[in-house]
Amino acid sequence: MKKYLLPVLAVSSFALVHAQPKASSTEDLQQGLQEKNRMHETSLVKNIPFENIGPTVMSGRIVDVDVNPANSTEFYVAYASGGVWYTNNNGTSYVPVMDNTETQNVGDIAVDWKNGTIWIGTGENNSSRSSYAGIGILKSTDRGKTWQNVGLPDSHHIGRILINPNNPDEVVIGVTGHLYSPNESRGIYKTTDGGKTWQKTLFINNETGIIDVVATPGNFNVMYAAAWEKDRKAWNFLGNGDDSGIYKSTDGGDNWTLITTKGSGFPTGEGVGRIGLIVFDENTLYAVHDNQFHRKSTTKKSTSDALTKEDFKSMSTQDFLNLDNKKLNNYLKNNGFQEKYRADNVKQMVRSGSVKPVDLARYLENANALLFDTPVIGAEVYRSDDAGKSWKKTHKDYIDGLFFSYGYYFAQIAVDPNDKNKIYLAGVPLIKSDDGGKTFSSISKENVHADHHSIWVDPKMPGHIINGNDGGINITYDDGETWIKSNSTSVGQFYAIAVDNEKPYNVYGGLQDNGVWKGPNNASENRRWHQSGHYPWESIMGGDGMQVQVDNRNSNIVYTGFQFGNYFRLDLEKDSRAYIQPKHELGESPYRFNWQTPILLSPHNQDILYLGGNKLHRSMNQGRDWDAISGDLTTGGKKGNVAYGTLTTISESPFQFGLIYVGSDDGLVNVSKNGGGSWEQISGSFPKDMWVSRVIASSHKKERVYVTLNGYRWDDFTPYVYSSDDYGKSWKNISANLPLSSVNVIREDPENENVLYVGTDNGVYVSFDRGGKWEVFTNGLPNVAVHDLVIQEEAKDLLIGTHGRSIYKTNIAPIQQLTADDRNKAVHLFNTDPIRHSQRWGRSFGSWGTAFEPSITFRTYVKNAGNYTANILAKDGTVLQSIRLNADKGFNYISYDLTISEKGKKAYTKKNKNVSISKSQNGKYYLPKGKYQLEISGNGVSEKGSFELK
Numbered sequence: 001m002k003k004y005l006l007p008v009l010a011v012s013s014f015a016l017v018h019a020q021p022k023a024s025s026t027e028d029l030q031q032g033l034q035e036k037n038r039m040h041e042t043s044l045v046k047n048i049p050f051e052n053i054g055p056t057v058m059s060g061r062i063v064d065v066d067v068n069p070a071n072s073t074e075f076y077v078a079y080a081s082g083g084v085w086y087t088n089n090n091g092t093s094y095v096p097v098m099d100n101t102e103t104q105n106v107g108d109i110a111v112d113w114k115n116g117t118i119w120i121g122t123g124e125n126n127s128s129r130s131s132y133a134g135i136g137i138l139k140s141t142d143r144g145k146t147w148q149n150v151g152l153p154d155s156h157h158i159g160r161i162l163i164n165p166n167n168p169d170e171v172v173i174g175v176t177g178h179l180y181s182p183n184e185s186r187g188i189y190k191t192t193d194g195g196k197t198w199q200k201t202l203f204i205n206n207e208t209g210i211i212d213v214v215a216t217p218g219n220f221n222v223m224y225a226a227a228w229e230k231d232r233k234a235w236n237f238l239g240n241g242d243d244s245g246i247y248k249s250t251d252g253g254d255n256w257t258l259i260t261t262k263g264s265g266f267p268t269g270e271g272v273g274r275i276g277l278i279v280f281d282e283n284t285l286y287a288v289h290d291n292q293f294h295r296k297s298t299t300k301k302s303t304s305d306a307l308t309k310e311d312f313k314s315m316s317t318q319d320f321l322n323l324d325n326k327k328l329n330n331y332l333k334n335n336g337f338q339e340k341y342r343a344d345n346v347k348q349m350v351r352s353g354s355v356k357p358v359d360l361a362r363y364l365e366n367a368n369a370l371l372f373d374t375p376v377i378g379a380e381v382y383r384s385d386d387a388g389k390s391w392k393k394t395h396k397d398y399i400d401g402l403f404f405s406y407g408y409y410f411a412q413i414a415v416d417p418n419d420k421n422k423i424y425l426a427g428v429p430l431i432k433s434d435d436g437g438k439t440f441s442s443i444s445k446e447n448v449h450a451d452h453h454s455i456w457v458d459p460k461m462p463g464h465i466i467n468g469n470d471g472g473i474n475i476t477y478d479d480g481e482t483w484i485k486s487n488s489t490s491v492g493q494f495y496a497i498a499v500d501n502e503k504p505y506n507v508y509g510g511l512q513d514n515g516v517w518k519g520p521n522n523a524s525e526n527r528r529w530h531q532s533g534h535y536p537w538e539s540i541m542g543g544d545g546m547q548v549q550v551d552n553r554n555s556n557i558v559y560t561g562f563q564f565g566n567y568f569r570l571d572l573e574k575d576s577r578a579y580i581q582p583k584h585e586l587g588e589s590p591y592r593f594n595w596q597t598p599i600l601l602s603p604h605n606q607d608i609l610y611l612g613g614n615k616l617h618r619s620m621n622q623g624r625d626w627d628a629i630s631g632d633l634t635t636g637g638k639k640g641n642v643a644y645g646t647l648t649t650i651s652e653s654p655f656q657f658g659l660i661y662v663g664s665d666d667g668l669v670n671v672s673k674n675g676g677g678s679w680e681q682i683s684g685s686f687p688k689d690m691w692v693s694r695v696i697a698s699s700h701k702k703e704r705v706y707v708t709l710n711g712y713r714w715d716d717f718t719p720y721v722y723s724s725d726d727y728g729k730s731w732k733n734i735s736a737n738l739p740l741s742s743v744n745v746i747r748e749d750p751e752n753e754n755v756l757y758v759g760t761d762n763g764v765y766v767s768f769d770r771g772g773k774w775e776v777f778t779n780g781l782p783n784v785a786v787h788d789l790v791i792q793e794e795a796k797d798l799l800i801g802t803h804g805r806s807i808y809k810t811n812i813a814p815i816q817q818l819t820a821d822d823r824n825k826a827v828h829l830f831n832t833d834p835i836r837h838s839q840r841w842g843r844s845f846g847s848w849g850t851a852f853e854p855s856i857t858f859r860t861y862v863k864n865a866g867n868y869t870a871n872i873l874a875k876d877g878t879v880l881q882s883i884r885l886n887a888d889k890g891f892n893y894i895s896y897d898l899t900i901s902e903k904g905k906k907a908y909t910k911k912n913k914n915v916s917i918s919k920s921q922n923g924k925y926y927l928p929k930g931k932y933q934l935e936i937s938g939n940g941v942s943e944k945g946s947f948e949l950k
Helices: 024-040 319-321 325-334 343-352 369-372 528-532 813-817 820-824 902-911
Strands: 051-054 062-067 075-079 083-087 108-111 119-123 137-141 160-166 167-175 185-189 199-202 206-217 219-229 245-249 272-279 283-293 376-384 412-416 418-426 429-433 453-457 463-471 474-476 494-499 505-510 513-519 537-543 557-562 564-571 576-579 599-601 609-612 616-619 647-652 660-664 667-671 691-697 706-712 721-725 744-749 758-761 763-767 787-790 797-802 807-811 828-829 855-863 868-872 879-887 892-896 929-937 939-947
Touching: 062 108, 062 463, 075 463, 083 108, 119 160, 119 167, 160 219, 185 206, 206 272, 219 272, 219 660, 245 272, 245 667, 272 412, 283 412, 319 343, 325 564, 343 505, 376 418, 376 902, 412 453, 418 463, 505 557, 513 557, 528 939, 537 557, 537 564, 557 599, 599 647, 599 787, 609 647, 706 744, 721 744, 744 787, 758 787, 763 787, 820 855, 828 929, 828 939, 855 868, 855 939, 868 892, 879 892, 879 902, 879 929
Parallel strands: 062 453, 108 160, 160 206, 494 787, 647 691, 691 744
Antiparallel strands: 051 807, 062 075, 075 083, 108 119, 119 137, 160 167, 167 185, 185 199, 206 219, 219 245, 272 283, 283 376, 412 418, 418 429, 453 463, 463 474, 494 505, 505 513, 513 537, 557 564, 564 576, 599 609, 609 616, 647 660, 660 667, 691 706, 706 721, 744 758, 758 763, 787 797, 797 807, 828 855, 855 892, 868 879, 868 929, 929 939
């Protein structure tokens, strides 16, 4: 077996020499928001415009829907990390109402429809891998035009908001609390003065928050709350505990009593998980419970004589050798063992003692097995007909297939307001019961996405339901027989994006629970595709879409896949795929693959592919065969139900084949200078136990490397950004003035080595001096989590993959071209590409169309803010058009519609008597073909540039 030179530091002592990271304080978080707001005002790049290029049809995770009770075609949709959107035409179109707030992360929304007041609890109520923290409670009294933060800044995640229908200033809120750390702010809070002051009315402990609160219809004083004890770590999620249960208040949330005590009929103890509640009337209420107690073992034997992995766990060597070869081969083939492992040679390995029978079970038990293999009871429905005094389970059998073992992601229940026996459950599918929960049937249909989080049942129209899920909004009017899919919002939750070199170039991306998509960067986001039947983006892979690599010689060859390292080589032209995940050897511990497993095509040879598990794997032939070119490059993993101790990022230097950097989810960065022959750990000076979100080998200097660390999984939101000019022997902290927000990605500009881009959980930044100072992008970009940044080098476009608002694009040619000398000039004009003249300008197609009006954008950098004039000049110096410009310090963009003023036209034709310029159909004069000058003047300075109409 090949030996690898690894860092000397012993894994066993590693955890003993430092304390675990601490959660960021509320004060630091608030200061970070203030710092970012100040940066918004002074940023040199705040005018650089970003365009959202979609896609939209696959949408993203929804946490809540709030519908106008007087008009069900009007409602708000709250997305987990994509803000809140409003429709008043039954979902035909939406407008965002949260874009001017400091976050897009939402846990719940409640609307006072009579007065137009909206309450938003920021911070998602699900405890997913990408459930981002919030900043407290936001309130709008003008239907979302303006917002005010009214408190609870340390809540992080909000479970539910209730507004007293008879007193809109009285609000009760369930706070789930921090996701990854103990938190004293968990519990129930109440305000009676519209959010000016808050009173904590229920606190259980620092690990138990409130995930749901419901009030009795017609009696706001009687309410119920679901307490949820949980402990999430990067390596394990315990979503249950003794302190989970249901509380009741009879005085509007001022005082609370635990009602799910022993003898109540509702489960108690360590296995009680997440609970969802709904009240029908003063006596009847339901609870859906994620029961994490294990199922009772059954002695019932399978009718099949096929081997299972359990058979090998206690099998003796002799019994193994006596197995029928056909039976053994069926087990090996059906469970994905490599072709080289067949009955004859496996028996020989057992005879020689190199493997044991139990290894045939361990081969299948990878680090992700516990997520799906734990035999929990799962979803249960309980009903009380005496206002919570006693409870009865409504069904005898297990509700299989609703939650699996990850019910922490669901637990929503709804009841028809007119029928106490008709209930709906949200899980992986959407199911209903017409008999009070005794039996259930699925109402998920072919155009309804999986993973459901919100159910609104119309009290006035039987069968009308609005459902929010991981794939957007679905609406039915026949109780789930048929559904409308209502997706037009750009709220895709991208994990990673990529581009190719086609013309026009395509963009690829992997999304949370929505697979991998591909589309042209210049595709129009409109409804024309309803007519053609072909949306410009297409899905090329299912599951949770992950990283994408595109062969730069043939863009039909794409490497991508879904969670836990399940990757494929796709041939899009042939519509074929080949599974390429590396397999461990029999007898070897299974590889650990991260949820977002990293892959990389070598910049030196596009047949060479790297893939990171806990070891780094390399294929020289497009993933057909693999070699592990390292030992374990992590601290060794930890016991838990989440894959941990895995590689998260890979980079190979474009200067040297085999100069490779990798980072892990437990804080290690390693480098190899000889193609994996030996490795050196270079992260000793970094904060410990952080997720290495990105390592980037420089394309400008061989010795240079960049690293970003992410403390999200400790609730530590400090930005950690580092650079090294000596292969990682020494590091410089270049986080500089970045405000508090976890960093997901760093990207080096391919043309200007001084320019760096950083994406965080709350926005995108650029530095012109390699991290000495950062500027924030704002124009067209909401405060949203950014997971990936990609630069299409030929087009000079920066693309931003957000986890909540799909993909944004801007041209960065001016950023690349700006030098230190340019920044010191009073005014600097950037080159303007020629524009093609057209006779269509100012004209419409047909009698009813609107006139086509062209536009060109001039880009300039101004050293001092002030009032300037942009004059369009003919060759002879005649001023054809003038534009007033209130310029900011930094980049400024001047939009010009290519028109000539009446005054300019007269002056020009007077000088040039042989020139005739006539009005277009819309009554405007347009520039004829030719060369022109742009002159910027003001504040005592003047600068000229040129442009051309061909």
